[in-house]
Amino acid sequence: MSSEQSRGDSASSRSFIVTLSCADQPGIVHAVSGALLQTGCNITESQQFESPETGTFFMRVAVSTSASQSAVSEALAPVATAFGMQLNVFDAAQPxxxxxxxxxxxxxxxxxxxxxxxxxxxxxxxxxxxxxxxxxxxxxxxxxxxxxxxxxxxxxxxxxxxxxxxxxxxxxxxxxxxxxxxxxxxxxxxxxxxxxxxxxxxxxxxxxxxxxxxxxxxxxxxxxxxxxxxxxxxxxxxxxxxxxxxxxxxxxxxxxxxxxxxxxxxxxxxxxxxxxxxxxxxxxxxxxxxxx
Known part of the structure; x- marks a missing residue:
């Protein structure tokens, strides 16, 4: 890849924050990561927590991608449905x-x-x-x-x-x-x-x-x-x-x-x-x- 192409790809990259919560169960991180990968997202930060009191799983993921916010949301929609998630995708650059x-x-x-x-x-x-x-x-x-x-x-x-x-x-x-x-x-x-x-x-x-x-x-x-x-x-x-x-x-x-x-x-x-x-x-x- 030329340096000019690299600069162009970087310029078109956007950052999003994905937050979600659902009942804790196997496969959540794998499913979320897989959907993000298929959308061309690079995970730059990921944190998870399972609440022992409520049995709820929480996750916050920061990604960079050339895909649009709607494309990321659409890719994650089937995962949210399958796991019964409350899921949001935010534009990290939007105050x-x-x-x-x-x-x-x-x-x-x-x-x-x-x-x-x-x-x-x-x-x-x-x-x-x-x-x-x-x-x-x-x-x-x-x-x-x-x-x-x-x-x-x-x-x-x-x-x-x-x-x-x-x-x-x-x-x-x-x-x-x-x-x-x-x-x-x-x-x-x-x-x-x-x-x-x-x-x-x-x-x-x-x-x-x-x-x-x-x-x-x-x-x-x-x-x-x-x-x-x-x-x-x-x-x-x-x-x-x-x-x-x-x-x-x-x-x-x-x-x-x-x-x-x-x-x-x-x-x-x-x-x-x-x-x-x-x-x-x-x-x-x-x-x-x-x-x-």
Whole structure:
């Protein structure tokens, strides 16, 4: 093969991510690999896991090929049918369209927008939605459209309907609650199952309510951290994607606890969003399988 042909083949190569789950049984990897081979796919990364609790097999495969996304999907369709799989083929070059929701605290939003601008997150952010106007200047600084969507007890249903309309209009893949301080309705949680991510401090179920870091300081905790999880109707109890903790000590003030907590919350949320955008997170009931 000439060098010119080699460069042409490389230029036409595309990358796809295949994710699947099904009841664990013999022959899955062989069948998937065979179908990909027949489509001219080169497997560049492959990870598998069998859940002992649910008996479910999970797999994530990265491939490069000159075949189209539809051709790869069609080649895998008979395998998915034969094994009863939930199977998806994603374009690895396509960033996840991400709607970020926030209220008044801007640390998590700023971390996401900064990493997005720096090219460190595999996302595209077409808009930010907030129930307060406080963070509009931050959105304007990063050049992201800001939608003010106030929520009251009487307007909650209407506001959530408008939110879903924005999700459909902008073809949103994932909704990120970057310290959005409104509880979503059960119906909205179900509508966004597996595609809404929330962040909170990791003290729960302890230290609920206002000023959790001050409560933790008063009790002399030695570890603080954050939990990023998928949103469910069970408040702050959805499948966990990522957690991080840091040590603190008696010499630090409540204000230092808050500052450290905000920092770890931003990092943890950004990591969870990145893993979701890269199709590394698969749901296993109330748990997640994270291929990282």
């Amino acid at each position: 996840a369209r991400t709607l970020i929701m926030c209220s008044r605290e801007g640390h998590a939003l700023n971390d996401l927008l900064f990493q997005h601008r720096a090219g460190m997150l595999s996302v595209e952010v077409p808009l930010i939605v907030s129930n307060h106007e406080d963070l509009r200047p931050m959105a304007e600084f990063y050049g992201v459209p800001f939608v003010y969507l106030p929520v009251t007890k009487d307007t909650k249903a209407e506001a959530e309907a408008q939110l879903l309309e924005l999700v459909r209009e902008h073809q949103i893949d994932v909704v990120v609650l970057a310290r959005y301080m409104q509880i979503l309705s059960d119906d909205l949680c179900r509508e966004l199952t597996g595609r809404a991510i929330n962040i909170h401090h990791s003290f729960l179920p302890s230290f609920k309510g206002a000023k959790p870091y001050h409560q933790a300081h008063a009790r002399g905790v030695k570890l603080i951290g954050a939990t990023a999880h998928y949103v469910t109707a069970d408040l702050d109890e959805g499948p966990i994607i990522e957690q991080e903790v840091i040590r603190v000590n008696h010499a630090q003030t409540p204000q230092q606890f808050v500052a450290l907590g905000r920092d770890v919350e931003g990092r943890t949320l950004a990591t969870a969003v990145q893993w979701h955008a890269q199709h590394r997170v698969l749901l296993d009931g109330t748990r997640t399988v994270v291929f990282n």
